Amino acid sequence: MTHTDLDAIQRIALPVLILLPIAASVVVGLLIMASSRYPSERTATRILEIALTISLVLSALVAIGATGVFGTAPSALVDYGALLEIGTYRIPAVLLADSKGIVFSLLCAFLTLLVARFSRTYMHREAGYFRFFIVLGGFATGAQLVALAGALDIFFAGWELIGIGSALFIGFFHERAEPVRSSLRAFATYRLCDAGFLMAMVCVHEVLGSTTINALDGSIDLPLWESTTIGLLFLLSVMGKSAQLPFSGWLPRAMEGPTPTSALFYGGISLHAGLFLMLRISPIISASPVVQVVGAVVGISTAIYAAAVARTDPDAKGALAHATLCQVGLILAEISLGFTTLALVHISGHALLRVWQYLRAPNAIHDAHRIGVHAVPVEDAQPQSVLERRVYAAALHRLRLDDRIDSILDPFMVLARALDRFDQRMRTLFGGGKDVDS
Amino acid sequence: MTPESVPYIVATLAAGGIFAPVIVSSRPVGLLRIILAAVALALSTASIFCSTGPFAFGLIAILLVLRGLFANQGTDLPKLPCIVSTLFAVAAALTGEWHVLNLIAAVLLLATLSGAWPLHWLAARVIDRSPLAMAEQISTCIVATFAYLRFVAPTEFAFDAASTLVRLGAVLALLPAITALVQVNLRGFYRCVVAMHGGMLIAALGAAGHGHSAAALLVTVTLALAMGGLGAMVAAVEDRCGRVLLKDQGGRIWGMPRLAAAFLLFAASGVGMPGTAGFIADDLLLHALWEESVVGSLIMIVAAALLAVASLAAFAKIFLGPPATSLAGDLRQPERYVVIATLGLLVLIGMAPWLLANPLAEYLRGFGAVPH
Numbered sequence: 001m002t003h004t005d006l007d008a009i010q011r012i013a014l015p016v017l018i019l020l021p022i023a024a025s026v027v028v029g030l031l032i033m034a035s036s037r038y039p040s041e042r043t044a045t046r047i048l049e050i051a052l053t054i055s056l057v058l059s060a061l062v063a064i065g066a067t068g069v070f071g072t073a074p075s076a077l078v079d080y081g082a083l084l085e086i087g088t089y090r091i092p093a094v095l096l097a098d099s100k101g102i103v104f105s106l107l108c109a110f111l112t113l114l115v116a117r118f119s120r121t122y123m124h125r126e127a128g129y130f131r132f133f134i135v136l137g138g139f140a141t142g143a144q145l146v147a148l149a150g151a152l153d154i155f156f157a158g159w160e161l162i163g164i165g166s167a168l169f170i171g172f173f174h175e176r177a178e179p180v181r182s183s184l185r186a187f188a189t190y191r192l193c194d195a196g197f198l199m200a201m202v203c204v205h206e207v208l209g210s211t212t213i214n215a216l217d218g219s220i221d222l223p224l225w226e227s228t229t230i231g232l233l234f235l236l237s238v239m240g241k242s243a244q245l246p247f248s249g250w251l252p253r254a255m256e257g258p259t260p261t262s263a264l265f266y267g268g269i270s271l272h273a274g275l276f277l278m279l280r281i282s283p284i285i286s287a288s289p290v291v292q293v294v295g296a297v298v299g300i301s302t303a304i305y306a307a308a309v310a311r312t313d314p315d316a317k318g319a320l321a322h323a324t325l326c327q328v329g330l331i332l333a334e335i336s337l338g339f340t341t342l343a344l345v346h347i348s349g350h351a352l353l354r355v356w357q358y359l360r361a362p363n364a365i366h367d368a369h370r371i372g373v374h375a376v377p378v379e380d381a382q383p384q385s386v387l388e389r390r391v392y393a394a395a396l397h398r399l400r401l402d403d404r405i406d407s408i409l410d411p412f413m414v415l416a417r418a419l420d421r422f423d424q425r426m427r428t429l430f431g432g433g434k435d436v437d438s
Numbered sequence: 439m440t441p442e443s444v445p446y447i448v449a450t451l452a453a454g455g456i457f458a459p460v461i462v463s464s465r466p467v468g469l470l471r472i473i474l475a476a477v478a479l480a481l482s483t484a485s486i487f488c489s490t491g492p493f494a495f496g497l498i499a500i501l502l503v504l505r506g507l508f509a510n511q512g513t514d515l516p517k518l519p520c521i522v523s524t525l526f527a528v529a530a531a532l533t534g535e536w537h538v539l540n541l542i543a544a545v546l547l548l549a550t551l552s553g554a555w556p557l558h559w560l561a562a563r564v565i566d567r568s569p570l571a572m573a574e575q576i577s578t579c580i581v582a583t584f585a586y587l588r589f590v591a592p593t594e595f596a597f598d599a600a601s602t603l604v605r606l607g608a609v610l611a612l613l614p615a616i617t618a619l620v621q622v623n624l625r626g627f628y629r630c631v632v633a634m635h636g637g638m639l640i641a642a643l644g645a646a647g648h649g650h651s652a653a654a655l656l657v658t659v660t661l662a663l664a665m666g667g668l669g670a671m672v673a674a675v676e677d678r679c680g681r682v683l684l685k686d687q688g689g690r691i692w693g694m695p696r697l698a699a700a701f702l703l704f705a706a707s708g709v710g711m712p713g714t715a716g717f718i719a720d721d722l723l724l725h726a727l728w729e730e731s732v733v734g735s736l737i738m739i740v741a742a743a744l745l746a747v748a749s750l751a752a753f754a755k756i757f758l759g760p761p762a763t764s765l766a767g768d769l770r771q772p773e774r775y776v777v778i779a780t781l782g783l784l785v786l787i788g789m790a791p792w793l794l795a796n797p798l799a800e801y802l803r804g805f806g807a808v809p810h
Contacts, residue, residue: 022713033696033774084718084791085801086652089725089789091718099541127692142712154722159714164711174758177687191743201727224687368722413620420617430559 006065006074014078014095017058017109018144022161025137032130041129045120048133052116052140055148056109059144063102063175077150083202094150096213100344104276105147107348111355112140112269118359119260128172132258139165141355143269148278152201152211155280159197159273163190163241166270169261170254182253185402189250193228197277200233219284231284231291234277235298242274242328244302249401251325252266256318259362266321266356271328278335279343288340295336303329308395316365317358324354439793441801445486447794448584448655451783452482455577455662458780459570462670462773464677474508477501482581489805491589492531495544498582499527515571519560523550527582530590537595544582544590545603545643551579552661554636558629561636565629565669569676572632574667576662579639583658588805589750591646591654598658600647601730607641608727608741610736618748624682627752628672631708634745635661641738642723650726652795653801656719659787659794664708664716667780671701674773675756678766684752687759694768698757700777705753707784709746715787722795 012191024047031039066073080093091350116136123129138156138161145158167190201211207226219227238244243251251271255262265271278285278295284289303326308321327350334343383392439447456478460467470501478501506520529543546557553561553572590596610636619628625795638657646654674697675682679690689699703711710720720742727735769777787794 029699030778033699033769033778043777082792084652084722086722086795087649089722091721131695132722145712158719160710160712164706171754171758174687174754175689175760177759179755180687184747184751184754188747191746195736195739195743198724199736202724202735205725206728242598323563401801416616416620419613420620423617426556427559427562 003072003074005135006072007078009066010065010074010097011078011080013058013062013248014097014148015080015115017062017105018095018141018148020051020055021048021112021137021140021144023137025134026050028130028137029134035274038130040057041124044130045116045131048137049113049116050108050122050166051137052113055140055144056106056113059102059105059109062097063106066097066099066102079150081163083153087316088208091153092151092210092212094154094212095148097148100276100279100340101148103146103344103348107351108140108143108147108269110262111351112136112143114355115260115264115268118263119258122260123258126258131168132172132261135165135168136261137262140266141271142274146273152204152213155213155277156194156197156201159194159237159277162265162270162273163187163194166254166265168191168264169257172251172257172261176256179256182250182256186250186254189240189247193237193247196233196236196240200230200237203230203233205428208280213280213301216281216283219287222287224288224290227280227284227287228290232294234281234284238274238277238332239273239298241277242271242332243325244298244329244332245305246401246405248302248305248325249398249405251321252313252315252318252398255315255321259317259358262285262317262321263355263358267324267358268351271324272331274349275331275343276345277330278332279340282335282338282340292338299329299332299334299336301329303327303333304397305329305395308391309398312392312395316361316368320354320357320361322349327354439797441797441804444794444797444801445584448580449483449486451659451662452486452577453479454579454779454783455575455580455666456482458577458670458776459574462558462674462776463570464674464770470508474504477504482578485581486584489723491540491585494585494589495527495531495534495547495582498547498578498585499524499531501578501581502527505643515575516563516567519564519575521548522557522560523547526550530585534589537590537593541590541595541599543595544586545640548579548582548586548639548643549636551575551582552636553632554627555605555613555633556639558614558633558636561632562629565632568673569625569628569669571630573666573673575670576632576666579658579792580662583639583643583654587646587651587654587802591643591651592802596647598647600644603647604641604646604727604730604734605644607637607639607644608731608737609637610640611635612737612741612744613637613750615744618745619751621748621752622684624672624675624684624752624756627684628669628746629663631668631705631745631749632661632665634741635665635708637741638723638738641683641727641734645723645726645730648726648730650722652798653719653722653726655798656715656787656791656795657723659785660708660714660716660719663780663784663787664704664714667704667777667784668701668708668778670773671697671704671802676770679764682756684755687754688756689759689762690764690766691757692761693764693766694757694770694772696777698753700769700781701757702753703781705749706746707781707788708750709742713788714784715791716784717788718791718795747757772805 076098083091142161167187185196306325315317481501502524526547533539614630614633621627642654642657707714
């Protein structure tokens with residue numbers, strides 16, 4: 001095949017593999033919305049699984065094509081023009097199938113299909129079965145957008161889809177109050193930290209003239225304060241998405257969701273999406289020593305914190321979540337220090353291992369109860385010295401991270417209530433909208 | 439899309455906004471209501487296609503007068519908001535030559551229609567009557583914004599006032615976003631969401647003074663479609679369950695899953711969910727604001743984040759939780775069609791914003807409405 005043929009095939013394959021899962025979700029959603037009866041579980045699952053399988057096959061084909069097996073490798077950058085172009089402002093419709101993107105795309109496609117297949121049985125006759133698969137399709141598209149985005153605007157779209165999917169899955173068992181509260185906390189953390197991404201994206205457009213990933217290579221020429229500001233804003237967003245200190249509090253709460261989604265999000269893709277963003281913005285990181293140091297410090301402190309908590313957490317999934325977080329912190333440090341290839345290998349291996357561990361967790365708990373096997377005999381795990389006891393207590397309470405963040409937010413909520421009272425008085429004065437329920 | 443198609447697209451969107459509340463209304467729709475909707479469509483279309491500012495705003499004023507006259511019979515709108523917005527529309531029509539007054543009147547007209555602070559007490563009256571009436575009122579925003587972009591934004595004073603309007607709009611978006619977090623009932627939440635979008639619209643109007651017309655049009659289209667749709671869903675919930683408090687979890691999703699999904703999608707689109715018009719509108723607006731005021735864009739980002747959290751919290755309290763004992767049904771067939779069509783439009787504009795935004799600049803240039 002000629003280079004042109006391969007380019008043309010890749011040009012069609014990439015958008016199809018990205019959009020097919022969400023298109024399947026839309027089809028299932030329309031079937032539910034437009035008809036008076038729900039489709040069968042089998043129909044809904046089949047539609048989603050076919051879409052995810054095609055997505056995986058196309059992702060694999062793109063990966064094989066990139067190795068040059070079919071002749072020359074197609075261009076990594078696939079330009080579809082602009083989603084919007086007004087004067088100097090442009091939202092580029094660009095995809096980037098380079099080695100990093102292809103590895104992450106393949107990983108996401110494989111893990112999503114694996115979890116979808118696992119969930120077909122796991123979620124059978126569960127209330128919210130259709131909701132589960134519809135959101136899974138949206139998430140799959142979000143993950144592929146993150147993997148293959150050639151511009152920050154497209155990356156952000158995927159980033160947001162992952163965030164929304166994550167919040168909806170955490171609150172999946174909403175008949176209990178706790179999952180809903182946890183879902184809100186996770187979503188609030190995501191959204192507030194994403195302010196950093198948005199600001200950074202607008203800054204990149206202003207200082208580099210484009211939001212394409214390739215344009216970030218130009219950040220080496222930026223003044224130090226500009227690259228540092230942009231890098232720190234991106235880092236803020238990564239800290240929220242990858243649950244780095246001090247935003248780690250939402251992660252154990254996220255275990256309220258169904259086990260397959262815990263595997264996919266917090267073992268496999270969502271936590272690692274933040275790290276993938278760090279890989280994408282590595283030119284900015286290498287341009288600013290401040291960002292490198294802050295990233296490394298945040299990553300290593302999170303790793304130490306998570307390692308301590310994982311050893312004291314009485315809940316299997318909670319301990320697993322913190323063990324995952326420990327590795328994620330280390331990978332963040334690796335990327336910050338410039339070991340990007342090592343980090344990509346670490347991300348892939350780690351995601352595969354953790355997904356297996358999460359999916360195995362219910363059986364492991366069952367085995368532990370049945371056979372009575374515990375990893376460490378309880379008497380050996382007791383802290384001995386004063387320091388050990390203090391560290392143990394701090395780890396057991398997870399440094400009271402949530403309480404500390406709540407105490408920072410409390411004055412803000414007081415302000416919100418005061419503002420609302422003032423608004424009510426004004427409205428009553430002008431005769432509009434009395435809040436009888438207040 | 440050619441530049442000539444822009445007014446047709448805007449007219450189609452306005453038509454949808456006018457007729458959707460009539461279709462989804464749970465009460466029997468009388469002949470008077472249908473005639474009024476047809477007249478509103480005719481006046482809106484005439485305003486969109488007419489070539490002078492006074493005439494365009496004059497037609498909007500006539501539309502608002504008609505709504506005011508039939509406030510309690512033919513429409514759900516109360517009288518006072520119609521009277522106040524009519525006055526601003528008349529002022530905008532009569533002050534065409536005095537650019538300062540013209541700009542102030544046009545911005546006040548749009549602030550009243552969109553429920554922006556501090557004129558949101560008028561919108562509160564409308565929402566108190568019926569959230570569906572607010573959806574009806576918001577539809578007029580598209581027509582008024584289009585008139586603003588053609589006749590007001592290109593003036594010298596609009597250019598000078600751009601930065602001030604952007605900063606003002608950002609603050610006016612932030613305040614209701616903060617109060618949305620502590621609302622205790624569904625109507626209060628809807629009022630805050632609409633007011634926040636009103637603030638966004640004011641900021642976008644400011645940015646339009648420096649040539650960011652597409653941002654202003656996309657923000658107003660998102661306002662009309664997403665907030666109109668959300669208003670319809672709020673009305674649908676209240677029709678079935680009465681006044682809804684945001685205290686404990688309502689558990690309504692078990693009885694009305696489609697309504698819950700539609701509510702979530704409209705709310706998410708309003709706060710910039712990817713793949714919908716809201717995402718593109720937010721993106722464009724932020725870039726436009728950045729050029730006017732970095733602080734303004736930062737405030738807007740925070741406002742959008744807070745509103746997103748408030749929206750998910752409200753959704754959780756209305757719909758999630760243990761199953762509620764209720765006989766209330768899910769979306770009716772006409773409501774479903776309107777939901778599918780509105781969400782379809784939001785997605786279409788979100789996936790292909792160039793359909794609307796790209797020809798707009800050329801259309802405005804051809805119209806002679808080049809920013810100063």
